[in-house]
Amino acid sequence: KQEVTQIPAALSVPEGENLVLNCSFTDSAIYNLQWFRQDPGKGLTSLLLIQSSQREQTSGRLNASLDKSSGRSTLYIAASQPGDSATYLCAVLDSNYQLIWGAGTKLIIKP
């Protein structure tokens, strides 16, 4: 059974720092890995999607990597801003075409 783990559960950093969020999964039989952002009381916004054949994707200050063989992904945020404060969730699309979710990392960027 696929399990997705995110570390750390919470992270607080000063504005301007670069940071890395981690995601690991137990079964490498995935179609893709997705990173989402969720603001309090809101829905989820897709940030990056990495297909199983890809190694990384970039969007602006965000870069996500995927190492399928080791079951790991990282989300790198450069030059963090207070507006980046949110909960970040990773999810893998499994062989049944269902998203299996991590519990999320709550990120706080201090001005």
Added chain:
Amino acid sequence: DTEVTQTPKHLVMGMTNKKSLKCEQHMGHRAMYWYKQKAKKPPELMFVYSYEKLSINESVPSRFSPECPNSSLLNLHLHALQPEDSALYLCASSQAGQSNQPQHFGDGTRLSIL
């Protein structure tokens, strides 16, 4: 602004009431989803519709009844809910069978059962 629209944004209902949650998208997506999310937890999949047919029902109690009237609309009918059903209900849509496309989420309906 989200491309998936959910109404109402908030709903308070008693355990004997009947209400419906609505979801609409105009992106031409043929897969639509209902999720339930409790506070500080990830979303839990409830139902999946693919080409307007129910393809996945994750052992959801019968007091939740989904309906997909057409390719743009998804409803969730609620009846005789329990206090533990209070949660954020999220609708999502995606291109059916396309692993290179993400799911798009609405902002959800915050449901409170008295």
